[in-house]
Every structure is written in structure tokens, then in C-alpha cells.
Amino acid sequence: MLLATGLGGCSLLPWRRQPAPPVGLGQETRQQPALSGDGRLLASLVERGGRTTVLLQERRSGRVLPLRHLRDHQPHSSPALSWNGRYLALLVQQGGRRQAVIEDRATGRLQPLMLPMGLEPQRLSLAPDGQRLALEVIAGGGQRIDVFDLSGLLEPDLAPGQRQSGGGEPPAP
């Protein structure tokens, strides 16, 4: 596998290049890639009818996966996926302001994330297990990063075989 990976690319570097999956529309602008924790899914931004819209795909096949709630409230920006891609977090336009939301693909629910007043979100990152959210915000004329706990809102999206933290003895080193 490692050999195949090393020989697969034409560069001197030992990694294999893979073109981004096609979306059936030929050459088009694609921005702000976000991989699921396991690398199986890719979220990115494409232009749909002149509106910047998030697109979720299987990385290898390019198959487009449906998103129940994210067909409007454009422009979308800053997508982020949890480990298995259960959660897709992103910024959407809600009225006159940017709003952070999370679509739970397992339940089909859209979770709006109410930010404290005065915080204008610019960019976000979702922890792989979906239990924390980091937001780049503009507040009081400055730019900073705030981290929030989502454990009361979202079930953990854990890697296969990964136990939920917080119980039992830590593994021996």
C-alpha cells in the first residue's frame, strides 16, 4: 500500500495526488475544502445559480450526498465535518448576519448555534468528535478565537472503536 502510494504520483514526494471529485459540471470554482476525520467525505463550496453553496461528496467516488437543510441561506462559508461526517458545521446568512449552524445528517436536524451578542463569526472549526467548536470572531474591532463546548447539544461522533472519554482508567502508556 505504501509502495503503491509512493509510486502513484509523479512528484518526488511520497504521496499520491487525487483530483477533486467531479461534480458533473466540468470546470468550476471550488473552495474551502473540509475533510471528515476519516478522510472519506469532502465538503467544499461551489457556485449554484450565482450563490455560494456547500456541497458534500464522497471523496473517492465524487458521489454527492444530500443535505436536508442547506439549500438556502447563502452565501455559505467555512464548512467543517466531524469524524464520520455525521455533523456538518458551517456559516450561513440569516437575515443581516452570519450564523453558525450544524446539520446532523443522522437525524436530519439543523442545529442553530446562538452566539453571544456582539460576536461576528468569520470562520469555524469543529472538533472531530463534535464536542467542541472553535470560532474566529470579530468582537470590539478585534479578531480572536473563542472555543465552545457542544457536549450538551450533540452526541459524540467517534471513530470506530473509540470509546467516549470521561470514563474508566486512561490507557496505559
Add this chain to the structure above:
Amino acid sequence: MSTPRTRSVQLAAGALGLGLLLQGCQGGLRPLPGLNQQLARLGSGQSPSLGEGWLALIASRDGGRPQVQLIDGQRQLPVPLPGLNRADSLPIQVSVDGRGEHLAVVRQRDDRTELVLYRRSLMAVQPIAIEPAGVPRRVSLSTDGRVLAVEVSRGGLWQIDLLELP
């Protein structure tokens, strides 16, 4: 036995309870004060990237040169990244894997924008060539550290390159 009137009161109370419950869920974003205070001490911050217990970001204090920082979420302290931050380079974006071992960084150096992969245990920076040539901007590393996606400007078009790491 409940009368129609008491049933309607029960229903209204149930609906109100559900409404409050939903409202409570929506307002349930809890800041992490200890970590956020530590982040404030690092100065102005941008480009957050969360791993499993790690937070990578680009921070600059008092208008100084921006630097890539990696915070150990448990100890809420930055860890050293020897060899990554250079006086002649300006980080633009960072993405960390789950273990805090690999950091993919897009940075500007000598009037060109480059993508590098930093391995913390080796304290080594490895450049990643953009082929065909293009200008990288946003980057995303999978949590398992095996796949890297990078946004590249090529011939007036933004594209996404995908690389599988060994």
C-alpha cells in the same frame, strides 16, 4: 379522568415545556473560559483548527508577526513547534490532525505562497509541491492525518487538490 378543558391545559403546558426545551438546546453554546483566556493571552487569533484535544491557530500579539501556535487542550498551554515559525515567513492558514502530530500550513515566503507539512515529533518541515503550479490558500488535513485537501488558485479558477499521505 380529565375533562376537555384540563386536557387542553395539559397540552398547552406540554407545548410550552417543549418550546423552552428547544430554546434551551439552541442557547446551549457554553464558552470554555480557561481555554479562551489562554487564547486571549496569545493575542489576535485566526484560522482555528481543532484536533482531538488540540487547537492549532495563527496568533499575533500587539501587532507582531503572526505565528502558528498549537494548544494542548488538556493543559491549556501552547506546545513548542521548533523549526516551524520563521522570521521570513507569514502563516496564512493551518490545519492540524487529530493527534497534534501533523500540521499543514500555507505560508507566504519570499513573495511566494507555499504549502508545508510539519511533523512535530521530527521537528521537520516538508514542502508539498503544488502540481500543476498554483497558489495554495485554504487547507484541510483529515483527523487521521492520511488525507490533505488544499484550495489552489490556478489560471483564475479556484480548485481543490487532494493528496493521500503515507
